[in-house]
Amino acid sequence: MSSVTLEHVHKRFGTAKGVEDVHIHIESGEFFTFLGPSGCGKTTTLRMIAGFYYPSAGQIRFGNQEVTSVPPHKRNTGMVFQNYALFPHMTVFENIAFGLQVRSVSKAETKERVERMMKLVRLEGYGDRRIDQLSGGQQQRVALARALVIEPQILLLDEPLSNLDAKLREETRFEIKRLQLELGITTIYVTHDQAEAMSMSDRIMVMQSGEVQQIGTPHEIYHRPVNRFVASFIGETNLWDATVVGIEGDEVQVRISSGQVLRGHKQNASPQAKLAAGEKVTLSIRPESVQESPAAEGVNTVTGSVVLAEFTGACVNYVTQVGDEQLRSMSINLGRQVKQRGDTIGLHIPKESIYFAG
Ligand SMILES: Nc1ncnc2c1ncn2[C@@H]1O[C@H](COP(=O)(O)OP(=O)(O)OP(=O)(O)O)[C@@H](O)[C@H]1O
Ligand SMILES: [Mg+2]
Structure with a gap:
């Protein structure tokens, strides 16, 4: 297995920006994810690692070996493409065997390795089927087997679950994770x-418009987003404008639009947040941390009027008007009576769940 390093990698398409200054070190055996909206540069970055695109600037290394302009078939990477790119007129066996034939592996060894792969992805007995006679989920597993059969040092997966239904997506997610752990x-x-x-990654790189926004563990990215984009892209969050009114030791006091003062912890701040009296800050408050409070008063308890009440069985979700802002909250259904639109509600925002996003 091998580590992967991208050193200040850029890719331009003519005058169009593809990706800009990607600088990452992925550890050997790591499960690393590129996450971001359509067009942010995920596929472009992956293709540079596979060798289908060469960077306009920067360097790519596998372990200590520089591979920046090495062609794909000499890189020992296995890739599952965004649209699978299987050969529709060929059988399952022929598709999986393709990479071995290109590498001139003997017939006997090819047969042995392809069969081992079909077993691994639970497609035993499907060798003679044509690709167009398979379900989407089965095709997805053929693509995975085709990438794995060459025993790549590095596995590259481009939205491999995008064509599957919800249940199959979950199963295959588990399958990919199992294979990755099994093969290291x-x-x-x-x-x-x-x-x-x-749910799958050791670390995530969040991208937007060709630029890296943040690299971190799922926990870091969720709880310590570096900016508004990351905070809102990773799960739901309330983003509130506030003004710092005071700092006492570890405690930061901020005034929200209703005029009320909330208290938070100083260490819950992104590097961009300016925590000094008079400064404007953005608060990020996750809906699941806001809880209905029977008492309408107390530290960090706000009151407002319910704008939307949603009962999903397991959860009760509210949108509440608090001053000029709306507060989304999400709580486990504990059997309390569900409030209705127009009702007054008290909501508690724990000190430790206020994050100063910048
Ligand atoms: N071959 C190309 N020629 C010109 N522009 C390209 C080419 N490939 C990608 N781009 C541009 O580079 C940017 C990044 O594209 P990329 O395919 O990497 O996005 P993505 O994050 O994979 O998006 P999606 O989620 O839709 O697959 C886009 O603006 C895209 O239009
Ligand atoms: Mg893509």
Whole structure:
């Protein structure tokens, strides 16, 4: 297995920006995810690692070996493409065997390795089927087997679950993670689905418009987003404008639009947040941390009028008007009576769950 390093990598397409200054070190055996909205540069970055694009500037290394302009078939990476790119007129066996034939592996060894792969992805007995006779999920597993059969040092997966239904997506997510742990293979995964990224990855790189926004563990990215974009892209959050009114030791006091003062912890701040009296800050408050409070008063308890009440069975979600802002909250259903639109509600925002996003 191998580590992957991108050193100040840029890619331009004519005058159009593809990606700009990607600088990452992915550890050997790590499950690393590129996450971001459509067009942010995920596929472009992955293709440079596979060798299908060469960077306009910067360097790529696998371990200590520089591979920046080495062609794809000499890189020992296995790739599952965004649209699978299987050969529709060929059988499952022929598709999986393709990479071995290109590498002139003997017939006997090819047969042995392809069969081992079909077993691994649970497609035993499907060798003679044509690709167009398979379901989407089966095709996805053929693509995975085709990438793995060459025993790549690095596995590159570009939105491999995008064509699957919800149930199959979950199963295959588990399958990919199982294979990755079993083989200990360095895996780079591309998705625009934050839940997928959070549940599978050791670390995530969040991208926007060709630029890296943040690199961190799922926990860091969720709880310590470096800016508004990351905070809102990773799960739901309330972003409130506030003004710092005072700092006492570890405690930061901020005034929100209703005029009320909330208290937070100084260490819950992104590097961009200016925590000094009079400064404007953005608060990020996750809906699941806001809880209905039977008492309408107390530290960090706000009151407002319910704008939207949603009962999903397991959860009760509210949108509440608090001053000029709306507060989304999400609580486990504890059997309390659900408030209705127009009702007054008290909500508690714990000190430790206020994050100063900048
Ligand atoms: N071959 C190309 N020629 C010109 N521009 C390109 C080319 N490939 C990608 N781009 C541009 O580079 C940017 C990044 O594209 P990329 O395919 O990497 O996005 P992505 O994050 O994978 O998006 P998606 O989630 O839609 O797959 C886009 O603006 C895209 O239009
Ligand atoms: Mg893409």
